[in-house]
Amino acid sequence: MITTKQRAYLRSLANSIDPIxxxxxxxxxxxxxxxxxxxxxxxxxxxxxxLENSGLGTREAHDQLVGAIGCEGIQIIGSKIVLYKESKNHKKIELPRK
Structure with a gap:
């Protein structure tokens, strides 16, 4: 579980990335x-x-992915979802202290 401060930090990092x-x-x-x-x-x-033709709402898609993967849902904004999961072998992001 991540803190509010860590979530805010991850949201700031997500601003500069494109959907993959x-x-x-x-x-x-x-x-x-x-x-x-x-x-x-x-x-x-x-x-x-x-996408609109997916038949899923953004919140519904978010909940399905978080439940299936066990990752953290960082942000839902419009039709975009931001997800985070700490890597076991390729750790790149250093979260702020709690």
Whole structure:
């Protein structure tokens, strides 16, 4: 569990990154979840765009991903989701102290 201060720090880092995934009409499937897990292991912080034709709301997609992966949902803004999970092997982000 991360603190409010750490969440704010991660949100500031997420401002400068572009979405690397899109959730479209295929929705959220096992293969997509695996790709997101792999990306989180490499990058720790990712942004995902939810398209209107996905049939999912942004909050619903966020909740499904967080539940399936066990990551932290950092921010939902418009149709974008920001997720964070500390990497085991490729740690890049140093969070502020609690």
């Amino acid at each position: 995934f899109q959730i479209g009409k295929g929705g959220i499937e096992a293969a997509f979840i695996k790709q997101v897990e792999d990306a989180l292991e490499k990058r720790e912080l990712i942004k995902i765009n939810v």
